[in-house]
Structures are given as C-alpha cells and as structure tokens.
Amino acid sequence: MKIxxxxxxxxxxxxxxxxxxxxxxxxxxxxxxxxxxxxxxNKEFPKKISKGDIIVAGKNFGCxxxxxHAPIAIKGCGISCVIAESFARIFYRNAxxxxxxxxxxxxxxxxxxxxxxxxxNAIDGVINDLxxxxxYSTDKFADFMQxxxxxGGLLNWIRKKGLAKR
Amino acid sequence: xxxxxxxxxFSAHLKGKKVKADxxxxxxxxxxxxxxxxxxxxxxxxxxxxxxxxxxRKKVVLVPDHxxxxxxxxxxxxxxxxxxxxxxxxxxxYYEVGRMGIEHALLxxxxxxxxxxxxxxxxxxxxxxGALSAFATGVGSTDLAAVWATxxxxxxxxxxxxxIYRGKFKKWVCGKDIILYTIGKIxxxxxxxxxxxxxxxxxxxxSMDERLTMANMAIEAGGKSxxxxxxxxxxxxxxxxxxxxxxxxxxxxxxxxxxxxxKSFYSDxxxxxxxxxxxxxxxxxxxVALPHxxxxxxxxxxxxxxxxxxxxxxxxxxxxxxxxxxxAKILKGKKVHPKxxxxxxxxxxxxxxxxxxxxxxxxxxxxxxxxxTPTCGPxxxxxxxxxxxxxxxxxxxxxxxxxxxxxxxxEVVLSSPAVAAASxxxxxxxxxxxx
Numbered sequence: 001m002k003i004x005x006x007x008x009x010x011x012x013x014x015x016x017x018x019x020x021x022x023x024x025x026x027x028x029x030x031x032x033x034x035x036x037x038x039x040x041x042n043k044e045f046p047k048k049i050s051k052g053d054i055i056v057a058g059k060n061f062g063c064x065x066x067x068x069h070a071p072i073a074i075k076g077c078g079i080s081c082v083i084a085e086s087f088a089r090i091f092y093r094n095a096x097x098x099x100x101x102x103x104x105x106x107x108x109x110x111x112x113x114x115x116x117x118x119x120x121n122a123i124d125g126v127i128n129d130l131x132x133x134x135x136y137s138t139d140k141f142a143d144f145m146q147x148x149x150x151x152g153g154l155l156n157w158i159r160k161k162g163l164a165k166r
Numbered sequence: 167x168x169x170x171x172x173x174x175x176f177s178a179h180l181k182g183k184k185v186k187a188d189x190x191x192x193x194x195x196x197x198x199x200x201x202x203x204x205x206x207x208x209x210x211x212x213x214x215x216x217x218x219x220x221x222x223r224k225k226v227v228l229v230p231d232h233x234x235x236x237x238x239x240x241x242x243x244x245x246x247x248x249x250x251x252x253x254x255x256x257x258x259x260y261y262e263v264g265r266m267g268i269e270h271a272l273l274x275x276x277x278x279x280x281x282x283x284x285x286x287x288x289x290x291x292x293x294x295x296g297a298l299s300a301f302a303t304g305v306g307s308t309d310l311a312a313v314w315a316t317x318x319x320x321x322x323x324x325x326x327x328x329x330i331y332r333g334k335f336k337k338w339v340c341g342k343d344i345i346l347y348t349i350g351k352i353x354x355x356x357x358x359x360x361x362x363x364x365x366x367x368x369x370x371x372x373s374m375d376e377r378l379t380m381a382n383m384a385i386e387a388g389g390k391s392x393x394x395x396x397x398x399x400x401x402x403x404x405x406x407x408x409x410x411x412x413x414x415x416x417x418x419x420x421x422x423x424x425x426x427x428x429k430s431f432y433s434d435x436x437x438x439x440x441x442x443x444x445x446x447x448x449x450x451x452x453x454v455a456l457p458h459x460x461x462x463x464x465x466x467x468x469x470x471x472x473x474x475x476x477x478x479x480x481x482x483x484x485x486x487x488x489x490x491x492x493x494a495k496i497l498k499g500k501k502v503h504p505k506x507x508x509x510x511x512x513x514x515x516x517x518x519x520x521x522x523x524x525x526x527x528x529x530x531x532x533x534x535x536x537x538x539t540p541t542c543g544p545x546x547x548x549x550x551x552x553x554x555x556x557x558x559x560x561x562x563x564x565x566x567x568x569x570x571x572x573x574x575x576x577e578v579v580l581s582s583p584a585v586a587a588a589s590x591x592x593x594x595x596x597x598x599x600x601x
Contacts, residue, residue: 015565015567017565018569026240026244040569040574060355065290066290068204068288069203088358094307142322158315163318
C-alpha cells in the first residue's frame with residue numbers, strides 16, 4: 001500500500017484533548033469528529049488539509065485519554081497516516097485496532113518540514129520525502145502486531161482466528 | 167531471577183504459563199469497564215462481531231459518569247445506548263444516576279477490585295486500581311469490545327520501574343504531591359509502556375485514598391499501570407468494603423482464604439526492574455503542575471502570585487472522603503474569595519453521604535463553595551464548570567492540557583485538595599499555610 005500526501009508538523013506530547021476536545025465526545029461520527037480535529041492547537045486544520053495528507057509529530061503522540069475518538073477524528077478528517085518519534089500506548093493500540101496507519105521513526109520527524117510531499121510504502125515501512133529527496137526507515141511492528149495490522153484491525157483478527165465463540 | 171508482581175498477575179491469567187516482561191500474551195480478563203463516552207463505540211463494535219452475548223455479564227462494568235447527569239441531548243442519547251445494552255445483556259455492574267459515581271472511585275468502594283485481578287477499562291485512569299494490587303490499564307473502545315466478545319485481551323507484559331519513597335512528609339504534603347513530584351521528575355513519557363511500582367516506607371504509611379490518587383496518575387507519566395503490593399492496609403480496606411461478604415464465622419474463614427491468595431501477589435526480592443528510582447520525600451513541598459503538562463511541576467511556594475478564577479475539588483484523583491475532609495478543614499469558618507467559584511464534587515454517592523453526615527457539605531456551603539453531583543464533568547471540560555477564555559482553575563484533577571477544562575485559552579493548575587482549598591480562599595495559588 002502506498003500513501004502520498006503533504007506533511008503537517010506537530011511537536012512533542014500532542015495529547016488526545018488537543019486531537020479532539022472533550023466537548024465533541026458526545027458523538028462518534030467520524031466526519032463530525034474530523035471537522036474538529038486539532039482545532040485547539042491548529043485552527044481550521046481540517047479545512048487546511050487535503051485528503052491523504054500526513055501528520056508528522058515528535059515524541060509521545062496521543063498521550064492522555066483513552067478516547068478512540070482521537071484516531072477516529074484523524075482518520076475522519078482525511079489524514080492517511082501518522083508518523084511520530086514515539087506514540088502513547090493507548091493511542092498506539094487504538095490506531096492499530098481501527099486501521100489508522102501509524103509509523104515510528106526517529107529521523108523522519110526531525111527532518112521533514114511542513115508541507116513537504118511525503119510518500120510512504122506501508123508494507124516495507126519506508127518513508128520518502130519527495131521534496132527534500134531523502135529516505136527514512138521506520139521501526140518494524142512486532143510480528144504479533146503486524147498480524148493484527150495485516151488482518152485489517154482487531155475485530156477482523158478476532159474473526160479470522162475464530163476467537164469469539166459462545 | 168524472580169518475578170515482579172505484574173509478571174505474576176499476568177502468569178495467573180495464562181493458565182499457569184509463567185511469563186516475563188516483553189512477552190506478548192493473550193490473557194483472560196477479570197473486569198472490562200466502559201463509560202458513557204467510550205462504551206457507545208464499544209457497543210457499536212461489539213454488535214459488528216455478531217456473537218450476541220458478552221463473555222460474562224458479571225465481568226462487564228458500565229458506568230455513565232462523564233457527561234452524566236446528561237448535559238445535552240447527544241449525551242442523553244449516549245447514556246441511553248449504555249442503559250439499553252446493560253438491560254439487554256443483563257449486565258450486573260451497571261450503575262444508574264443515583265447509584266453511580268466516578269467509575270474509578272466507585273469500583274474500589276463496591277469491593278469488586280482486589281489484588282491479582284487483571285482489569286481493563288476504556289478509560290485511561292483505569293490504572294487507579296493498581297492501588298489495590300490489581301493489574302489495571304486503560305484501552306480504547308475496540309479493545310473493550312473485543313474483550314466483551316472473547317474474555318481475553320492481548321498485552322505486551324510491561325517492564326517495571328520501581329519507585330522507592332523514603333523520608334517523612336512535611337506538613338500538608340500528601341500522595342498527590344508525591345505523584346506530581348514523580349511525574350515532574352520523569353516526565354509525561356518517563357514511564358511510557360511501563361508498569362510503575364510504588365514501594366518504600368512512605369507508601370506503606372499512605373492511606374488507601376492516597377494510594378488510589380498515586381496509581382490514578384501513573385498514566386500521566388505514560389505508564390501502562392501503577393501498582394502497589396498488598397499489605398495490611400489493603401486487607402483492612404477490602405474487609406471494610408466487603409463487610410457483608412466477610413460477616414460472621416464463615417465470612418471470616420472466607421476472608422482468611424482470600425487474604426492468602428492476595429498475599430501471593432508481590433515482587434520477588436530478585437525481580438528484574440528496568441530501573442529503580444529513589445525519592446526522598448522529606449524535602450518535598452506541596453506541589454502544583456502549571457499549564458499545560460502534568461510534568462510542569464513546581465513547589466507551590468515558588469509560584470509567583472497567580473490569580474485563580476475557579477477551584478475544582480474532586481475527580482477520580484482526589485474526590486474521596488479524605489480529600490474532602492482536608493478541604494473542609496481549610497475552608498471551615500472561611501469564605502471563598504469573592505472573585506473565585508469553588509466547586510466541590512464528591513466522587514460517589516457513598517462519599518457524598520459520608521460528607522453529609524460528617525458535616526463537610528455544610529462547611530463547604532457556608533464557605534460559599536458549591537457542592538455538585540458525582541460526575542467527571544468539569545475535569546475533562548464536559549460540563550458543570552467549564553472555563554471561559556483567559557480563565558484559570560486550580561484543580562485536584564489529573565490533567566492540565568490545552569483546553570482541558572474549557573476554552574483553548576484557559577488554564578488548569580493541578581494540586582492537592584489542601585492547596586486547592588487554600589487558593590479558593592485567597593484567590594491566588596497559595597500554600598495551605600497562607601490561610
């Protein structure tokens with residue numbers, strides 16, 4: 001799977017309150033949540049981005065609350081992938097569970113500039129910065145996680161494995 | 167090499183297979199919790215799996231506490247989704263308004279948390295239950311749905327950071343100050359993916375309420391869990407909250423047998439830790455975390471005059487009876503500053519009733535504070551105390567992120583109940599000695 005889009009940069013410790021504020025948690029409609037994604041730290045972010053764009057962030061992305069509304073909002077506003085130096089644990093699980101592509105890279109977030117055009121090969125985890133003509137590698141998922149990713153999320157993985165039985 | 171308490175709990179949920187940190191496991195779950203924000207997504211996902219019934223109706227917990235009593239029509243709709251699902255699935259642990267409280271204060275007092283249990287909750291502060299020696303961690307809604315369907319959850323067994331607390335508390339210092347200090351020391355990702363094990367003489371002397379406060383905030387250091395080994399205080403607490411179960415001769419017998427099981431959950435002397443952090447509490451002053459990260463901590467005495475518009479005393483972090491007692495002690499006979507709104511919200515109905523009986527509510531009302539129904543509302547900027555642009559709150563809650571309690575240009579300063587109550591009187595961030 002190839003992903004291509006403009007980079008939108010964010011710093012360290014972007015928390016789930018910033019990704020989607022609690023005042024919008026009375027719904028889980030992806031479009032509605034998406035229309036408010038990141039608005040408290042980057043006004044009109046959902047309007048500025050184009051479908052397929054990529055978030056590039058620092059350390060501990062998605063820290064804070066367990067709200068799955070956060071990856072739903074990111075996906076809902078049209079972002080295709082999040083690259084970060086590290087992810088907070090619950091956000092990481094949630095993103096994988098709902099099939100939002102996420103990649104961990106130490107170098108890419110430090111060098112990629114806002115609005116650079118990025119191309120990602122999600123299968124081998126290679127990030128190409130087409131603007132700066134640079135290539136970055138990403139941390140591989142553990143085999144177990146890769147299995148869930150390959151299944152297309154947690155629910156499909158459960159179905160495939162026949163784990164939900166009565 | 168020995169095992170940590172966390173490794174032992176995981177091993178106990180893998181049909182006898184012994185595991186160490188970093189192993190991926192598919193472990194059986196004892197309790198799976200959701201609230202009115204996270205459960206509607208889980209219910210939607212659960213229905214997609216298409217298996218009809220939850221794995222065990224006694225092991226699912228549903229607490230509508232975030233936007234409840236319903237703040238608007240959409241929130242009422244979400245609560246209705248929970249209510250109907252609870253009825254349809256005959257969920258034993260569903261708590262309606264009038265019986266509910268803030269989930270992480272409610273579950274321990276109901277006696278359904280105990281040492282050695284493996285608990286997941288679609289709420290990041292599920293880690294609170296580590297104070298009662300359970301492995302408890304927050305997950306998202308899809309994970310919750312998967313557990314409801316299967317009874318199992320996948321985990322990477324976490325490495326443990328051991329914290330040893332020594333020394334003696336200065337006046338007014340409490341569990342909240344120590345956990346704020348710890349987060350300030352290691353940072354908001356200082357314990358990312360790790361279990362934080364709180365040990366040492368100081369922890370032994372902490373009340374259960376203060377232990378719950380500490381474990382509650384493990385997530386603010388990125389921790390997967392916070393945990394404290396069981397001791398006499400744990401057993402005493404469990405005996406009290408389960409007074410009915412342990413009544414009489416047969417009850418006593420049951421208690422002794424339960425206690426024996428609980429005692430098997432401790433870290434071996436030669437357990438492997440990723441790191442050991444030693445903290446001497448003797449020099450620690452009452453702490454505050456300034457905007458906009460829980461790690462942005464400072465001794466309250468070192469904060470320059472900072473005006474306060476609102477004071478919030480409550481939440482899953484500090485809304486328990488001992489927190490209210492401290493706040494009442496400071497507010498007794500005093501008045502909240504004319505420019506300050508002080509909101510006190512007891513975390514559960516039982517705490518509310520106890521505060522009523524002890525005369526604490528009267529003290530708050532005479533001080534011109536307002537006492538609210540149990541709800542998570544103000545803590546996450548939901549309802550019952552939202553901040554306007556440019557306003558600042560001192561709160562005994564757990565997060566001070568941008569816009570956490572309202573407008574994106576508002577601020578939250580985190581503190582203990584003592585600092586919050588003192589600040590309510592003076593109108594600026596204050597050391598309790600100032601009043």
